[in-house]
Amino acid sequence: MKLLVINGPNLHMLGKREPAVYGTQTLAEIEAELRRKFPEVDFEFFQSNHEGAIIDRLTAAKDAAGVILNAGAYTHTSLAIADAIAAIETPVVEVHLSNIFAREAIRRESLIAPVCRGSISGFGARSYELAVRYFDEEQ
Ligand code: DQA
Numbered sequence: 001m002k003l004l005v006i007n008g009p010n011l012h013m014l015g016k017r018e019p020a021v022y023g024t025q026t027l028a029e030i031e032a033e034l035r036r037k038f039p040e041v042d043f044e045f046f047q048s049n050h051e052g053a054i055i056d057r058l059t060a061a062k063d064a065a066g067v068i069l070n071a072g073a074y075t076h077t078s079l080a081i082a083d084a085i086a087a088i089e090t091p092v093v094e095v096h097l098s099n100i101f102a103r104e105a106i107r108r109e110s111l112i113a114p115v116c117r118g119s120i121s122g123f124g125a126r127s128y129e130l131a132v133r134y135f136d137e138e139q
Pocket of ligand 1: 010070071072074075098100
C-alpha cells in the first residue's frame with residue numbers, strides 16, 4: 001500500500017518550533033518512526049511551505065491508496081486546498097499534532113475537514129500513526 005504524507009507550512013520546523021505545543025520530535029524523526037512501525041507501507045513524504053505546491057502534490061496523488069495531510073495553518077484558511085481535496089478521488093485524512101479544538105477560535109475551524117474522510121487531532125506524532133492505521137485496516 002502506498003501512502004502519501006503531506007506536511008504543510010512550518011512543519012519543517014518541528015522539534016524547534018513551540019515544543020510545548022508540537023513536541024520535540026523533528027519531522028524527519030516522525031517520518032522515520034512511521035517507516036519503522038509500518039514496514040509494509042510504501043510511504044512517500046512531502047513537505048512544503050507553499051500552498052500551490054501542496055495543491056500540485058495533492059492533485060498528482062493518483063497512485064496512492066490514501067493521503068495523510070497536516071495542512072498546518074492552511075487548514076484554517078485555504079479554500080484552494082479544500083477544493084483540491086474535493087477534486088481528487090484519493091481519500092485524504094486530516095491530521096494535527098495539537099488538538100485544534102482546544103486552541104484559539106481561528107484554529108477551531110478547519111476548511112478542509114468537510115472534504116476529508118476524517119480528522120485526527122491532538123495526539124502529537126501519534127496522530128499520523130492513527131491515520132496510517134485507518135488506511136492499513138481499510139486495505
Ligand atoms: C497544526 C495546527 C495548526 O493550527 C497550525 O497552524 C500548525 C500545526 C498541528 O499539527 O497541530 O501549523 O496543523
